[in-house]
Amino acid sequence: MNRRTKIVVLGSALLLTAGAASVATASDDAPRQREAAALTGTAKLYRSAGDDITFSFDAHLAAKDTADPTKATGTFEFSHYLNGEGARAKAKVDCLLTGGKVAVVSGVITDSDLPGAEGKRVGVTVHDAGRHDRLGYSWASTGNPAETKGLPKCVSSAPFEKVKKGTGDFTVVPWRPDF
Numbered sequence: 001m002n003r004r005t006k007i008v009v010l011g012s013a014l015l016l017t018a019g020a021a022s023v024a025t026a027s028d029d030a031p032r033q034r035e036a037a038a039l040t041g042t043a044k045l046y047r048s049a050g051d052d053i054t055f056s057f058d059a060h061l062a063a064k065d066t067a068d069p070t071k072a073t074g075t076f077e078f079s080h081y082l083n084g085e086g087a088r089a090k091a092k093v094d095c096l097l098t099g100g101k102v103a104v105v106s107g108v109i110t111d112s113d114l115p116g117a118e119g120k121r122v123g124v125t126v127h128d129a130g131r132h133d134r135l136g137y138s139w140a141s142t143g144n145p146a147e148t149k150g151l152p153k154c155v156s157s158a159p160f161e162k163v164k165k166g167t168g169d170f171t172v173v174p175w176r177p178d179f
Contacts, residue, residue: 036066037096039103039126041170043133043163052081055135059093059105066177070153072096076107087114091122095153098175101128106153116146123156126170133168134159
């Protein structure tokens with residue numbers, strides 16, 4: 001094959017590839033509705049004593065439910081260990097509110113190895129500040145999620161905790177209710 005033939009063959013291959021890609025995406029071009037709000041990601045908290053504290057979120061509010069943040073779905077998990085002792089918990093989301101880069105999510109603990117935690121509602125606040133995310137939680141004043149009593153949906157504390165450098169990857173999709 002001479003140089004000119006190679007160029008024509010390569011050009012034809014590129015056109016065929018581009019054509020196939022456009023056919024493949026033609027059905028994907030339908031406008032997708034943005035979800036009303038979301039909080040996703042995982043990070044470890046910074047503690048000078050070396051505590052291993054991790055929070056993970058997968059919380060979503062569908063566009064059709066934008067008027068009711070208590071229709072949010074998903075889960076979040078957290079754990080706190082120091083010197084091999086501690087506990088973990090998983091909660092089912094029951095509310096998600098976001099504003100700008102701040103989210104408040106609450107849920108009822110469905111699985112935990114912390115005595116008395118299952119069935120308790122807890123709330124967490126996240127500030128998605130890029131590489132300097134912050135986090136707060138409803139049990140900040142009690143010190144224990146099992147001691148949270150009668151917490152309403154979508155309630156938490158200010159995001160006072162610092163996320164450990166290099167671990168923050170929270171993403172907050174801002175809620176835009178129709179007022």
